[in-house]
Amino acid sequence: MNRDNQLTRLRQTAAWDIIIIGGGASGLGTAIDAATRGYKTLLVEAVDFAKGTSSRSTKLVHGGVRYLEQGDISLVREALKERGLMAKNASHLVKNQSFVIPNYTWWGGYFYTIGLTIYDWLSGKLSLGSSSYISRKKTIELLPSVEQKGLVSGVIYHDGQFDDARLAVNMAQTAVENGACLVNYVKVVHLLKDRAGKVNGVVVEDQETKESFEIKAKVVINATGVFTNEILKMNNPEQQKTIVPSQGIHLVFDKSFLPSENALMVPKTSDGRVLFAVPWHDKVVVGTTDTLIKKESLEPIALEDEIKFVLETAQQYLAKKPTRADVLSVFAGLRPLAAPKSEGKSTKEVSRSHKVLVSKTGLISITGGKWTTYRKMAEEIIDKAIEVHNLPAKSCQTETVAIHGNKATSDSDRQNHLYVYGTDMNEIIALTKQEPALAEKLHPSYPYTLAEVVWAIRFEMARTIDDILSRRVRLLFLDARAALESAEKVATLLANELGHNEEWIESQLADFEVLANGYLLKEFQSQRSINICKTS
Numbered sequence: 035m036n037r038d039n040q041l042t043r044l045r046q047t048a049a050w051d052i053i054i055i056g057g058g059a060s061g062l063g064t065a066i067d068a069a070t071r072g073y074k075t076l077l078v079e080a081v082d083f084a085k086g087t088s089s090r091s092t093k094l095v096h097g098g099v100r101y102l103e104q105g106d107i108s109l110v111r112e113a114l115k116e117r118g119l120m121a122k123n124a125s126h127l128v129k130n131q132s133f134v135i136p137n138y139t140w141w142g143g144y145f146y147t148i149g150l151t152i153y154d155w156l157s158g159k160l161s162l163g164s165s166s167y168i169s170r171k172k173t174i175e176l177l178p179s180v181e182q183k184g185l186v187s188g189v190i191y192h193d194g195q196f197d198d199a200r201l202a203v204n205m206a207q208t209a210v211e212n213g214a215c216l217v218n219y220v221k222v223v224h225l226l227k228d229r230a231g232k233v234n235g236v237v238v239e240d241q242e243t244k245e246s247f248e249i250k251a252k253v254v255i256n257a258t259g260v261f262t263n264e265i266l267k268m269n270n271p272e273q274q275k276t277i278v279p280s281q282g283i284h285l286v287f288d289k290s291f292l293p294s295e296n297a298l299m300v301p302k303t304s305d306g307r308v309l310f311a312v313p314w315h316d317k318v319v320v321g322t323t324d325t326l327i328k329k330e331s332l333e334p335i336a337l338e339d340e341i342k343f344v345l346e347t348a349q350q351y352l353a354k355k356p357t358r359a360d361v362l363s364v365f366a367g368l369r370p371l372a373a374p375k376s377e378g379k380s381t382k383e384v385s386r387s388h389k390v391l392v393s394k395t396g397l398i399s400i401t402g403g404k405w406t407t408y409r410k411m412a413e414e415i416i417d418k419a420i421e422v423h424n425l426p427a428k429s430c431q432t433e434t435v436a437i438h439g440n441k442a443t444s445d446s447d448r449q450n451h452l453y454v455y456g457t458d459m460n461e462i463i464a465l466t467k468q469e470p471a472l473a474e475k476l477h478p479s480y481p482y483t484l485a486e487v488v489w490a491i492r493f494e495m496a497r498t499i500d501d502i503l504s505r506r507v508r509l510l511f512l513d514a515r516a517a518l519e520s521a522e523k524v525a526t527l528l529a530n531e532l533g534h535n536e537e538w539i540e541s542q543l544a545d546f547e548v549l550a551n552g553y554l555l556k557e558f559q560s561q562r563s564i565n566i567c568k569t570s
């Protein structure tokens with residue numbers, strides 16, 4: 035997957051069947067669906083694949099226990115089927131994760147056991163394991179760091195867990211391998227329309243060279259997540275808002291706060307939401323919140339109230355109480371929620387199910403949804419495109435399409451951190467043998483090597499320090515300070531591989547410092563970048 039080759043294809047193709055705007059879960063899934071049905075497909079992403087919400091999830095492949103409680107059975111059933119397909123088609127990245135709910139009331143154990151038995155039953159043959167009631171003693175055995183004061187019992191259940199941005203990168207590779215053209219750092223700035231007012235293409239701007247192109251297509255699909263309204267406004271300046279962004283944050287802590295293979299699930303926090311503490315890449319990710327936000331942004335910043343809430347809830351359920359000084363990274367993401375029809379509805383009541391909208395101009399937009407259901411959403415979008423635009427009908431193939439890196443036999447060995455590369459793991463080992471200098475670690479405290487950085491530049495279309503440290507190796511999300519300390523090595527490798535000069539390195543480092551500060555709590559932010567922000 036090489037950007038120059040993809041750009042050349044983009045320039046040399048006179049017209050496409052389908053253009054997809056946005057390279058998050060929804061857009062990438064749609065590109066795979068369209069390409070595997072045989073349509074000439076182009077996807078353009080304004081920044082990097084999964085730069086938006088799709089790198090900022092709780093990393094769960096789940097039916098949504100919460101939606102079951104809300105009685106949304108069809109959403110849960112659909113997501114559970116998709117969970118099973120994702121575990122089969124991207125087995126290198128999706129794993130079976132056991133969750134323990136600690137109960138502090140006599141009735142909690144029975145109540146959640148019944149609910150989760152229904153959850154198992156809805157997943158049918160694709161179940162990841164049965165749920166069961168467990169004693170207080172067993173709960174402590176499975177979650178040694180759980181708060182024991184007042185603990186009565188527990189419930190254990192199973193769901194999936196994954197690496198969201200790595201899956202996005204592998205999905206982009208899968209789409210390319212199936213004939214689609216995908217380019218990052220290419221932004222749609224206008225929609226083109228024919229004389230009848232139907233959308234028949236886009237104007238894009240290459241964000242690296244600032245060059246613009248007109249590109250024609252039979253179908254244009256808007257898969258821009260929280261930026262959906264912007265594209266709808268290009269389509270019709272009178273357009274009302276169809277989505278509202280709702281922010282969720284996560285705090286990342288050292289594994290010692292949850293020294294277990296089991297995740298902890300709190301079904302009802304003090305404000306009635308769900309909170310997870312999930313082991314991820316040898317750390318613990320705790321979240322999330324649900325806060326309506328006025329303005330969408332590519333780098334949303336966690337609010338102090340949200341940080342306080344997650345920290346206090348974690349302190350309530352963990353025996354080793356995390357403090358602000360223990361936060362290794364904080365990341366925020368925006369849910370593209372369908373705008374509620376009635377005023378005053380709270381975010382937790384707004385449906386998480388997706389909607390496919392067709393504008394009078396023929397533009398197709400996808401709103402809402404979950405990572406887990408990306409494949410099903412993509413299938414519906416392309417079915418709609420066939421129906422509305424009279425494309426030659428071809429049936430969906432993706433239930434059986436393996437994602438790049440998928441291993442035919444699932445091997446559970448996750449001891450080597452390179453497991454996330456799946457079938458590419460041996461290629462990275464071979465690269466290190468060919469160029470032994472690349473065996474050097476990126477940071478003394480982490481296993482990531484320079485070979486992974488070079489791999490990401492050569493084969494995964496990484497262009498910036500952020501692309502590498504946020505979405506190829508996930509260091510910014512796991513430990514923001516360590517990511518800052520690794521930035522210079524990454525910048526030097528990028529400059530060598532892509533032919534940039536010293537000035538480019540300096541400006542990349544300055545940009546990354548500002549960005550990484552958003553992942554640190556304010557009292558631990560790097561002072562130099564605060565000064566850069568003040569002067570710029």
Ligand SMILES: Cc1cc2nc3c(=O)[nH]c(=O)nc-3n(C[C@H](O)[C@H](O)[C@H](O)COP(=O)(O)OP(=O)(O)OC[C@H]3O[C@@H](n4cnc5c(N)ncnc54)[C@H](O)[C@@H]3O)c2cc1C
Pocket residue numbers: 055056057058059060061078079080081082083084085086087088089090091092093094095096220221222223257258259260261280281282283322366367368369370402403404405406407
């Ligand atoms: C806090 C949080 C936790 C979540 N946890 C889970 C979970 O555990 N499991 C789960 O299943 N789901 C989860 N979700 C939901 C899931 O992450 C989202 O539904 C999904 O990532 C949305 O993907 P998307 O492609 O629609 O949007 P995005 O990932 O935001 O992608 C949109 C892309 O469009 C690009 N774009 C915008 N404008 C343009 C333009 N003009 N030209 C070109 N490109 C453009 C952006 O750069 C962006 O990359 C969570 C969501 C949040 C916020």
